[in-house]
Amino acid sequence: MNYGFIGFGNLAKAVYQGLKKVNNIQFAYFTRSKKEVSIPFFDCIEELVSFADVIWITVKPQDIKGILEKLQPLNLEGKLIVSPVAGKSIAFIENYLGKEVPIVRIMPNLAMAYQKSVTAFATNQPLNPATDAIFETLTRLGKAVKLNEKGFDLFTSVFGSGPAFILAFIQIFKDKMKEFELPGNVLDELLLELTQGTTLYFAENQSSYSIEELIRNITSKGGTTQAGLDHFHRHKIGKHFEGVLDAAKNRSEEMSKN
Numbered sequence: 001m002n003y004g005f006i007g008f009g010n011l012a013k014a015v016y017q018g019l020k021k022v023n024n025i026q027f028a029y030f031t032r033s034k035k036e037v038s039i040p041f042f043d044c045i046e047e048l049v050s051f052a053d054v055i056w057i058t059v060k061p062q063d064i065k066g067i068l069e070k071l072q073p074l075n076l077e078g079k080l081i082v083s084p085v086a087g088k089s090i091a092f093i094e095n096y097l098g099k100e101v102p103i104v105r106i107m108p109n110l111a112m113a114y115q116k117s118v119t120a121f122a123t124n125q126p127l128n129p130a131t132d133a134i135f136e137t138l139t140r141l142g143k144a145v146k147l148n149e150k151g152f153d154l155f156t157s158v159f160g161s162g163p164a165f166i167l168a169f170i171q172i173f174k175d176k177m178k179e180f181e182l183p184g185n186v187l188d189e190l191l192l193e194l195t196q197g198t199t200l201y202f203a204e205n206q207s208s209y210s211i212e213e214l215i216r217n218i219t220s221k222g223g224t225t226q227a228g229l230d231h232f233h234r235h236k237i238g239k240h241f242e243g244v245l246d247a248a249k250n251r252s253e254e255m256s257k258n
């Protein structure tokens with residue numbers, strides 16, 4: 001199976017890193033400038049298309065239209081398109097390429113590189129074994145869920161952009177720790193242990209306890225955690241944070257209109 005990337009930035013690199021050890025997949029890419037990676041580079045889209053069984057459109061949303069216009073006159077028989085492009089529907093892609101091309105729309109995150117993405121999947125050909133094979137491949141890269149396209153905007157905000165929002169929270173902890181005057185990399189290591197420890201605590205207990213109960217286990221009556229959580233609730237920080245997720249979701253909706 002040949003996977004050809006159109007665009008080889010953050011997302012394509014994560015897919016490649018997550019799948020490079022799989023025996024029966026060969027990779028190549030097409031971009032405007034050659035990248036530091038040891039897979040074949042094509043400087044012409046026709047050659048990439050002729051190489052690929054699966055064409056990954058891994059460019060930014062503002063660049064997808066130009067790519068689809070280039071793909072439109074090419075012979076796409078026997079090819080399958082995968083698009084992780086935020087805010088661009090299957091119908092948008094079909095509009096350029098025609099309905100008979102199998103299209104898989106996904107919304108992953110960069111943890112694909114470590115087989116830890118949470119990825120949404122939708123397709124125009126659910127009965128085609130080739131689209132099923134892509135779903136199977138996505139399950140190698142973390143958790144994959146079949147989702148109606150209507151859900152993609154919210155999913156993008158929580159699981160696509162989510163890692164950036166969680167990191168932004170960790171950055172607040174890091175900034176707060178500055179007064180210890182520890183080197184940045186030491187701080188990062190400590191925060192990594194904190195987040196890994198928290199994730200493990202969640203993972204080990206989530207089948208038996210709710211998140212509220214897990215928080216309660218850390219909270220002593222009249223203690224430090226309670227003081228922090230009281231501030232959290234009094235100032236509606238959860239509600240404000242929800243605004244971050246809503247802003248990302250709204251932006252995804254807006255992008256679908258262009």
Ligand SMILES: NC(=O)C1=CN([C@@H]2O[C@H](COP(=O)(O)OP(=O)(O)OC[C@H]3O[C@@H](n4cnc5c(N)ncnc54)[C@H](OP(=O)(O)O)[C@@H]3O)[C@@H](O)[C@H]2O)C=CC1
Binds near residue numbers: 007012032063086109
């Ligand atoms: N980054 C993320 O966490 C996630 C991204 N996505 C989606 O994945 C897509 C890619 O994002 P990301 O990888 O971060 O973006 P990047 O900017 O890192 O990569 C985009 C790539 O597209 C190439 N490119 C741009 N225009 C063209 C063109 N006309 N012809 C050929 N190649 C082109 C660029 O290379 P060059 O300039 O050399 O051509 C570059 O390699 C986006 O649509 C995004 O919505 C989805 C989920 C998560």
Ligand SMILES: O=C(O)[C@@H]1CCC=N1
Binds near residue numbers: 086156160161
């Ligand atoms: O920021 C973006 O639009 C993309 C989609 C999800 C993560 N990155």
